[in-house]
Amino acid sequence: MSERMRIVFIGAGNLATNLGTALKDAGHEILQVYSRTEKSASALSGHLQCGYTADIDKVVYDADIYIFSVKDSVLGQLAAALEKGREKALFVHTAGSMDMDVLGDRRRGVLYPMQTFSKLRPVSFKTIPCFVEASEKTDSDLLKSMAGDISDSVYELGGEDRKYLHLAAVFCCNFTNHCYAIGSDILERHGIPFRVMLPLIEETAAKLRSLSPREAQTGPAVRYDRNVIDKQMGLLSAYPHFQDVYDIMSRGIHEMSL
Amino acid sequence: MSERMRIVFIGAGNLATNLGTALKDAGHEILQVYSRTEKSASALSGHLQCGYTADIDKVVYDADIYIFSVKDSVLGQLAAALEKGREKALFVHTAGSMDMDVLGDRRRGVLYPMQTFSKLRPVSFKTIPCFVEASEKTDSDLLKSMAGDISDSVYELGGEDRKYLHLAAVFCCNFTNHCYAIGSDILERHGIPFRVMLPLIEETAAKLRSLSPREAQTGPAVRYDRNVIDKQMGLLSAYPHFQDVYDIMSRGIHEMSL
Numbered sequence: 001m002s003e004r005m006r007i008v009f010i011g012a013g014n015l016a017t018n019l020g021t022a023l024k025d026a027g028h029e030i031l032q033v034y035s036r037t038e039k040s041a042s043a044l045s046g047h048l049q050c051g052y053t054a055d056i057d058k059v060v061y062d063a064d065i066y067i068f069s070v071k072d073s074v075l076g077q078l079a080a081a082l083e084k085g086r087e088k089a090l091f092v093h094t095a096g097s098m099d100m101d102v103l104g105d106r107r108r109g110v111l112y113p114m115q116t117f118s119k120l121r122p123v124s125f126k127t128i129p130c131f132v133e134a135s136e137k138t139d140s141d142l143l144k145s146m147a148g149d150i151s152d153s154v155y156e157l158g159g160e161d162r163k164y165l166h167l168a169a170v171f172c173c174n175f176t177n178h179c180y181a182i183g184s185d186i187l188e189r190h191g192i193p194f195r196v197m198l199p200l201i202e203e204t205a206a207k208l209r210s211l212s213p214r215e216a217q218t219g220p221a222v223r224y225d226r227n228v229i230d231k232q233m234g235l236l237s238a239y240p241h242f243q244d245v246y247d248i249m250s251r252g253i254h255e256m257s258l
Numbered sequence: 259m260s261e262r263m264r265i266v267f268i269g270a271g272n273l274a275t276n277l278g279t280a281l282k283d284a285g286h287e288i289l290q291v292y293s294r295t296e297k298s299a300s301a302l303s304g305h306l307q308c309g310y311t312a313d314i315d316k317v318v319y320d321a322d323i324y325i326f327s328v329k330d331s332v333l334g335q336l337a338a339a340l341e342k343g344r345e346k347a348l349f350v351h352t353a354g355s356m357d358m359d360v361l362g363d364r365r366r367g368v369l370y371p372m373q374t375f376s377k378l379r380p381v382s383f384k385t386i387p388c389f390v391e392a393s394e395k396t397d398s399d400l401l402k403s404m405a406g407d408i409s410d411s412v413y414e415l416g417g418e419d420r421k422y423l424h425l426a427a428v429f430c431c432n433f434t435n436h437c438y439a440i441g442s443d444i445l446e447r448h449g450i451p452f453r454v455m456l457p458l459i460e461e462t463a464a465k466l467r468s469l470s471p472r473e474a475q476t477g478p479a480v481r482y483d484r485n486v487i488d489k490q491m492g493l494l495s496a497y498p499h500f501q502d503v504y505d506i507m508s509r510g511i512h513e514m515s516l
Contacts, residue, residue, distance in 0.1 A: 072483070072485065115461060118469065118474070120468065121469075123461065129454045153454065155454070157450070164444055164447070165445065165448070167490050169441070171440045171444070171500075172441040172455050173458050173462045174478075174479060174507075175437045175511075176434045178479075179434045180471035182426075182510075183427070186425055186429070189422070192419065192423055192426075196372065196413070197372075197427065198466060199387060200430060202463050203381065204374055205462075211379075212442065213435055214439055217436065218376075218431070219431070220432075225330070232355070232425050232428065235422060235425055245429075248499075249503070251499075252440075255499065
């Protein structure tokens with residue numbers, strides 16, 4: 001492993017939980033967890049066997065790295081609140097869409113693990129692509145080797161490209177899941193259990209191991225089969241949002257296939 | 259296995275190839291393959307070791323079941339063309355969105371395997387949910403046991419519900435894949451290989467084994483985080499279609515989360 005780091009987590013959500021666990025398992029030292037919510041801070045600290053606080057003034061001063069894993073909107077103010085007395089430490093955030101400069105004019109960096117985390121499902125960090133950058137070359141090297149302790153896929157990526165990466169992830173994860181949610185809703189209204197859809201969903205994802213999404217595209221929209229499309233739009237007449245999605249996706253599929 | 263059937267395939271596409279292979283492997287007899295395209299008919303017949311023809315007048319008369327696996331738009335005319343002299347046989351189609359009555363006023367049924375097929379990827383039929391219906395109770399029993407020879411998940415489902423099932427599949431497969439295609443396009447423009455997205459895509463699908471799509475939904479749209487949403491819409495300003503998808507999906511995710 002890389003040099004053992006003394007780490008404080010600012011934030012105790014799903015990402016902090018998964019990342020903290022992986023870093024601890026890899027041999028790094030988690031000193032403390034801070035969360036605005038005492039219950040969350042306490043739960044994660046129990047898991048990581050470290051200290052915790054819900055008082056920003058009680059965050060320890062002697063960590064090498066402070067990892068901010070909080071909502072985008074509070075990143076700046078939390079970093080500013082912790083600035084004083086920690087000038088020598090490295091501040092790092094884990095947000096895909098945020099510039100590292102939000103952490104202030106100081107030693108700063110980003111470690112963005114691109115995965116969807118939920119408290120109930122443990123994930124293996126080994127296969128999660130991690131994207132790092134830092135204001136100093138020595139710090140980006142440090143983050144690369146620390147990320148390399150927990151993941152087999154570590155990339156250096158600048159903030160501008162990372163924004164687009166995060167945006168692509170929104171399409172591939174969040175919007176994909178919304179398509180599942182609409183499918184599930186339609187099935188539910190017709191008394192069909194959603195689990196019948198799982199083999200199709202899993203094969204649609206697995207196909208991408210051998211075909212690009214463009215090559216893998218199937219369905220009536222590829223040929224813009226008006227007959228099927230009009231009939232299916234009709235089936236959705238009671239659900240304007242589902243119709244809107246159907247219409248825009250069908251047009252897009254057809255245009256991309258040309 | 260169920261009683262051995264003598265089967266003719268009308269159509270030689272991906273679905274016919276996969277279904278024909280599974281039925282043959284289960285011990286049924288494939289007599290012949292018909293396709294308008296001689297090359298396709300010949301290729302599949304070689305695979306299934308049976309006869310083939312590209313001449314509709316040369317389709318054999320002595321099959322128990324004719325399985326129509328062709329484009330929706332030609333189903334009716336092909337069934338009509340083959341009607342005469344085959345009054346005692348069972349006509350079956352494999353289309354999710356078509357009524358069985360398109361096959362005419364005769365012994366008719368549907369066997370809809372809900373999966374996405376591509377010539378290059380062999381799929382195991384065992385896990386594919388198959389939905390059957392027929393005009394006669396004896397025929398729906400027959401189709402159920404024949405489907406049971408190749409799949410562990412066989413359901414009887416009427417035509418009206420099957421249309422909604424197929425529509426749900428369009429959302430969960432075709433539209434999901436379009437989200438992947440947009441993500442892939444965004445990455446390509448920034449020189450990032452699409453394969454970095456695969457662990458996220460696979461976990462997004464795998465999550466559904468333990469959470470419903472509503473429970474699994476994450477991302478800025480859940481809270482309708484205007485700050486992130488406006489910034490991401492801005493990143494897409496050169497791509498009106500991607501913006502349209504982003505906008506409609508974000509609104510839908512937020513509404514469903516309320």
